[in-house]
Amino acid sequence: MSMNQKGDVVFFNGQIFTSNPEQPYASTMLVREGRIAWIGEQAEAENVEGERVDLKGRRVLPGFIDAHLHPLYLADAEKQIACTFPLVNSIEDIVAEVRKQRDIHGADAWVRGWGYDEGKMTEGRAPTRWDLDKAAPDAPVIITRTCGHIAVASSRALELAGITKDTPSPAGGKIDRDANGEPTGVLRESAKDLVQKMMPAQTLDENAAMLAELSPKLFAHGITGITDLMGRTEPINYLDMYNAAAEKGLKQRTVLYYLWEDLEKNPQMTTEEKCATNQIHIGGVKLFADGSVSGQTAWVDPPFLGEEENDGISTTSEKELLDAAEFAERHQIQLVVHAMGEQAIDQIINTFYGQKGWIADAPSIRIEHAAMPTKLAIQRAAEMGVGFVPQPIFLFAEIESYLNNLGAERTKTTYPVKTMLEAGIKVAFSSDAPATAWADPVNPFVGLKAAVTRTAYNGTDTGQDQRVDVATAIELYTRAAQEITRIPDVGQLKPGYHADFIVLDQDILAIAPETIDQITVEETYMGGQLVYKK
Structure with a gap:
């Protein structure tokens, strides 16, 4: 250990879980200039001087990294009615x-x-519209379904959008109708855009302010690293918006993933925009290979349960995947593809099988959600170095849809996290908030509880053989999430890394797993600075 320096801080008397497999536990850390200079046991730290901070025997973890998130939608959802359990x-x-x-x-x-x-x-x-009209016959109302792919609008909202009995369903969408051909208010996929574009548009500044307001709420959950999986270049460029948010107080380290449909039209990207040491940077290009399990639009095999044969919707092509991958390789960023159903996952694996990745230290290709990979897909993904980013909260919060659409036995085989890890696949946990049916969708402790118990909120078994232990679950939200998002020097508490860490009110490694969701964060530190206190 080198000589002490002015500004050194010694955090001592903690139960530190480091997420570093070579040194998993410690009690004391020396923080210098925002980074960990040394970590170990108190007895070895007698000659270490500096300002001392007593962790009071509490459990300390690295800050969480949410590898698949929609912060702008989450910030916006804060201003809307949460039509979810337990409020509704x-x-x-x-x-x-x-x-x-x-x-x-x-x-x-x-x-x-x-x-x-x-x-x-x-x-x-x-x-339906008639339900909403009871509450607000004269006001425009729009309520979005948990999946984000479907919405219901009131009569006034339909009127503003010019939707009548005679309006045809737009390409890639559907206006639901009753027996008399009247719109019911339910609008699917592109049909909901007809109403959404009538709403007053938010400016870059309003959005940036909303993101800055979200920052302390994320810190209250221990989240120090975030992603945005729906980056746009227009009407507002997300890089500009997030940089403006950082000026207004957004502190999380942030990676943006831009939609391929936008990048295809505006393919320029500078080295500076991709520089991973910048707080806000671009990390990948995003496509969709299918829809959702809950909306029965995931591209599955066998088909969903129900009267008619329905195996969901395929939403990309081999050519589009190859074009986007060529762009990603040229820019040394990731190809990130949303795929839930067996056929969607197979399409990605088969398109790239046998080709070399272009990123040396991380997956070049990420499959987001990866709900229903086949045995062969898992084996090939491991061989190819493809990363998987599942969300444990989905099965926990949306169990009714899974049972209705897949049945109990098949539901238990979805998101086979343990099998993925045993095969050697790089896996990161995330929340996809707010695209899930839970009132506090970004809370990592709900996801951690779901992963270690494989039990839904209502007690339904979601597949006991796919449980992971608590330490592994934490690692998937910290070190493994770093390995997939590539935010430099975070995700572990070890020398040279940023001192991003959280202090919990209960010991997550000692309490009953079914109570993990009751844990709260007492303090959050970034770069050794206290950024949140309960």
């Missing part, structure tokens, strides 16, 4: 919440909600 359990509850908002804001303001899941409604169906 029925259409009646939605009507009551909409009425409250209408009474506060008047007839001209849009009332927005997110997160409904008809599988959880006591009425057993999705809301």
Whole structure:
């Protein structure tokens, strides 16, 4: 250990879990200029001087990295009605919440909600325009389904969008109708855009302010590294928006993944924009190979349960995957593909099987969600070095949809995390917040509990043989998430790394796994600085 320097801080008397397999546990850390200069046991640290911070015997972890997130949508969702358990359990509850908002804001303001899941409604169906009209006959209302692919609009909102009995469904979307051909208010995929584009657009500045406001909420959950998996170049360039947010107080280290449809039109990208030591940088190009399990649009084999044969929707082509990969290779960034169903995952694996990756120290190709990989796909993904980024909260929060669409036995085989790890696949955990049916969707402790218990919120078994132990689950949200997102020098507490760490109110490694979601973060540090205190 070198001589002491001014500004050194010694954090001592902690139960530190480092996520570093070579030195998993420690009690004391020396932080110098924002990085860990030394870590080990208190007895070895007697001659270490500096300001001393007593961790009071509490459990310390590296800061969490959410490898698949939608911060702008999450920030926006904070301003909407959360139509999810435990706030909302029925259409009646939605009507009551909409009425409250209408009474506060008047007839001209849009009332927005997110997160409904008809599988959880006591009425057993999705809301319609007529339900929303009961609450706000004169105001435009739009409520987005948990999956983000479907929305329901009130009569006033349909009227503003010019949607009538005679409006045809747009390409790539569907306007649901009743027996008389009247729109029910339910709008699928591109049809929901007809209403969404009538809403007042947010400016870059408004969005940046919203992201800055989200920063302390993420710190309260121990999240120090984030991603945005829906980067756009227009109407607002996300890099500009996030840089503006950083000026307004967004502190998390952030990686952006841009949609291929935008990059194809604007293919320029500078070295500076991709520089991983910048707080905000571009890490990849994003495509979709299918839809969602809950919306029955994942491209599956065998088909979903139900009256008619439905194996979901394929949403990309081999040519598009190859074009996007060529762009990613040229820019030395990742190719990131959303794929849930067996056929969607196979399409990606088969397109690139036998080709060499272009990134030396991380997966060149990431498969997001990876809900239903076949045995062969798992074996080949391991061989190819493809990364998988699943979300443990999905099965936990959306169990009704999985049971309805796949049945109990097949549900247990989805997101086979243990099998993925045993095969040697690089796996990172994430939340995909807010695209899941949970009132606090970004909370890592809900995901960790789901991964170690493989039990849904209502007690349903989601596949005991795919459980992972608590230490592994933490590593998948820290070190492994770093290995996939490539944010430099984070995810472990070891010499040379940034001192990004969190202090918990309970020992996650000692308590009963089913109570992990009750843990709260007492303090969050970034670069050795206290950025959040409960």
